[in-house]
Amino acid sequence: MKRPLVGSFALALFGAGALTGLATSPAAAQEAPAPTQKAQKAKAPSFEGTVALSNCSGSVVKMPNSQPDDKALVLSNGHCLEEGMPDPGTVVTDQPSSRGFTVLKADGSDAGQIKATKLAYATMTDTDISLYETDSTYKDIESKYGVKALELNAEHPEKGSAITVVSGYWKETYSCQIDDFVHQLKEGGWTQKDSIRYTADCKTKGGTSGSPIVDDATGKVVGVNNTGNEDGEECTMNNPCEVDENGEVTVRKGINYGQQTYLIAPCVGEGNKIDLGREGCELPKP
Incomplete structure (x- = not known):
């Protein structure tokens, strides 16, 4: 998770991290794919909302x-x-x-x-x-x-989509693409599932935590920015690692991540009230 900030610029405890695994080549880990046609035509969103x-x-x-x-x-x-x-x-x-x-x-x-x-x-x-x-x-x-x-957006986003992370705290935007989806992202004692991995262009930082991830083509929110591997460590705080379906661990130093938000929509009922008992709601329950 990208750490929140305390005061003006002092950094709080929680950082970008998820658990990091066995390191891959840093160059390979951060190499961004060629822009898709969709990404080239996309227009970055504004700060509205x-x-x-x-x-x-x-x-x-x-x-x-x-x-x-x-x-x-x-x-x-x-x-x-x-x-x-x-x-x-x-x-x-x-x-x-x-x-x-x-x-x-x-x-x-x-x-x-x-x-x-x-x-x-x-x-x-x-x-x-x-x-x-x-x-x-x-x-x-x-x-x-x-x-x-x-x-x-109530639907799962697509790999290769052009996205913009829009930070209200910094009044800055970070544009890139969805590089892929991560089976498990681990950091300290926490695990996130089916996380969004950005291409290397989205160099988010502390204070960008909670920023909406906006699909440039539709203008809809497909995720929320939360973490990134800062130091290349393995699965420690501020250093998330990826774990695939076979349990293999990968570390991608300098790469950042977000969490999908389509799962929220089925859990919101009449009057905009959270209802975890609604049909189709798969958010974790107390």
Whole structure:
């Protein structure tokens, strides 16, 4: 996971890491494939709908079934929680919160503030996500600030797609492609599944945690940025490693990762409420 920041630039404990495995050739690990036709034609998204947290990035997201009068949801990482990282196997639901978020306009300027009423869902098991319910509806945010929420893609993204990681904290973007999907990504005691591996162009850093991964072709959110291997170590904090279906471990120093978000959509019911009992919901449960 890309570490959150404490204060202005001081680095908190949690970093890019997932468990790293037996090292491959660094040159081979970071070599990016030739751009696809789709990637060449893609247009990078704006900052509209992204948010800055005190220590991370995030975005105001709506589901395919979200309504204008629903309370807006903010998506970030589980490791960005103010109270600290959830232990492996832990799922947090319906926890009161008054966390504030700075909403950004398309040009990256500050539009204004919204506030959470609760932490609706958070975990670092199988994935690394947090979802906050806010005190503002989507209609409120658009009416007051002229900002539209980002739409969550309910389908699995495609290898080779052109993507942009949009950081509300740094007001920076990182453009690359989906290099591949990782069976298991391990870091310290945490394991994420079916993670997105970026091509080497996306050189994300601390504070980009929680940034939406936007598909350039559709403008929809397909993932949330969370980690990268900083030092070439094997499966340690800030040094995630890849584990394939046969248990073989690979380390890719300098390569960064995100978690897919299509799994969220089936778990959000009427009124934008998290419902882990809904048919098709496969997010980890308490």
